[in-house]
Amino acid sequence: MGARGVLLVNLGSPDAPTIPAVRRYLDEFLMDPCVIDSPRAIRRLIVSGFILPFRPKRTAHAYASIWGPEGSPLVALSRKFAAGLAERVPVPVSLAMRYGSPTVDDALQELLARDVREILLFALYPHHADSTRTTAIRFVRNRLARLDGSVGLRIVPPFYDDPAYIAALSGVCRRHLPAAFDLLLFSFHGIPERHVRRADPTGTHCLEAENCCEVRSSAHASCYRHQTRVTARLAARSLGLDEPRWAVSYQSRLGRLPWLTPYTDDVLDSALERGIRRLVVACPAFVADNLETLEEIGIRGRERFLAAGGEDFTLIPCLDDDACWLEVVAGWCLDPPPESPIDGH
Numbered sequence: 001m002g003a004r005g006v007l008l009v010n011l012g013s014p015d016a017p018t019i020p021a022v023r024r025y026l027d028e029f030l031m032d033p034c035v036i037d038s039p040r041a042i043r044r045l046i047v048s049g050f051i052l053p054f055r056p057k058r059t060a061h062a063y064a065s066i067w068g069p070e071g072s073p074l075v076a077l078s079r080k081f082a083a084g085l086a087e088r089v090p091v092p093v094s095l096a097m098r099y100g101s102p103t104v105d106d107a108l109q110e111l112l113a114r115d116v117r118e119i120l121l122f123a124l125y126p127h128h129a130d131s132t133r134t135t136a137i138r139f140v141r142n143r144l145a146r147l148d149g150s151v152g153l154r155i156v157p158p159f160y161d162d163p164a165y166i167a168a169l170s171g172v173c174r175r176h177l178p179a180a181f182d183l184l185l186f187s188f189h190g191i192p193e194r195h196v197r198r199a200d201p202t203g204t205h206c207l208e209a210e211n212c213c214e215v216r217s218s219a220h221a222s223c224y225r226h227q228t229r230v231t232a233r234l235a236a237r238s239l240g241l242d243e244p245r246w247a248v249s250y251q252s253r254l255g256r257l258p259w260l261t262p263y264t265d266d267v268l269d270s271a272l273e274r275g276i277r278r279l280v281v282a283c284p285a286f287v288a289d290n291l292e293t294l295e296e297i298g299i300r301g302r303e304r305f306l307a308a309g310g311e312d313f314t315l316i317p318c319l320d321d322d323a324c325w326l327e328v329v330a331g332w333c334l335d336p337p338p339e340s341p342i343d344g345h
Contacts (some may be wrong), residue, residue, distance in 0.1 A: 005116035012097030017063035157340035166288035170238035190250035
C-alpha cells in the first residue's frame with residue numbers, strides 16, 4: 001500500500017476574480033482541443049477573436065459574486081475534500097487542477113517525492129466526457145511520462161451508476177429537499193451534440209433516435225447523455241420520486257452549435273406554464289460547488305425562476321466534503337474498481 005499515491009484532479013479556477021486572471025484561465029481552458037475541437041488555427045481565431053475580448057469581464061464579475069475568503073469555491077472545497085480523504089487512507093493524497101493552480105506538475109512531484117510506484121488517478125467527474133475526463137487523463141499521463149515514466153498510472157473509471165456514489169448523492173439531496181416541492185431538476189453541465197457523436201465508438205447510435213439512451217449499446221460506455229440520465233434516474237429512484245416530480249436538463253452552453261437539450265434556461269422559463277412554482281435544482285455533473293452551481297444556478301437561475309413567477313427555489317449543494325462521499329472515495333482508493341477501456345485511448 002505504501003507504493004500507491006492518489007491524485008485528485010478537478011477542472012480549475014482563475015487565480016483571482018479579476019479580468020486579467022480570468023482571461024489567462026479562459027485562454028488555457030478554451031484552447032484545449034478537448035474543449036473546442038476545431039483545428040488549432042481556427043480555435044485560436046475563435047478564442048482570441050470572439051471570446052477573450054468580451055467574456056472575461058462578465059465572467060470575472062460572476063466569480064467575484066461567489067469568491068470567498070479562501071478564494072475560489074471549487075479549489076477551496078476540493079482542498080477540503082483532499083484533506084478529508086488523506087485522513088481516511090494510509091497513502092499520500094495530492095490535489096491538482098487541470099487548468100490553473102494547484103498544477104498537475106506540482107501534485108505529481110509531491111507524490112513522486114513520497115516514492116510512490118503507482119498513482120491512482122481520480123478525475124473528479126462522475127460521467128465520461130472528452131472535455132472533462134479525457135483531457136485530465138491525457139494531460140496527467142503526458143506529464144507523468146515526462147517526470148518519471150517508470151511510475152504506473154491507474155485510473156478510477158466513471159462512477160455515474162455506482163451504488164455507493166448514488167447513495168451519497170441521494171443522501172445529500174434528501175437532507176436538503178424541502179418538505180414541499182413541485183419538481184427536482186437535475187441540471188447537468190451541457191456539452192455540444194457533436195462531442196457526444198464523436199465519442200460514439202459505433203458511429204451510428206448516439207443521438208440517432210430520441211430513445212437512443214434507453215436502447216442497449218456499447219456506445220453507452222462513453223456517452224455523456226446516457227450516463228447523466230442514468231444518474232438522474234437512479235438518484236430519483238433512491239429518493240422515491242416518480243418521473244413527473246423529477247426531470248433532466250443541461251446548462252452552461254457556449255456558442256451557437258447545438259448542445260444537449262433541454263436547456264436549463266428553457267426549463268426555468270417554462271416552469272410556471274407547467275404548474276411548477278416550487279423548484280429544487282441539483283447539479284450532479286459536479287462533485288464540488290463552483291461557478292456553474294453557485295452563480296449560474298444559485299444566483300442567476302434563482303433570479304430567473306422567481307422573476308418568472310416562481311414561489312420557492314432551492315439549490316442542493318454538491319457532494320463537496322460530505323462524510324459519506326469521503327468514505328466512498330476512501331474505499332475506492334484502497335480497493336480501486338476495474339479500469340474502463342475508454343480511459344486507455
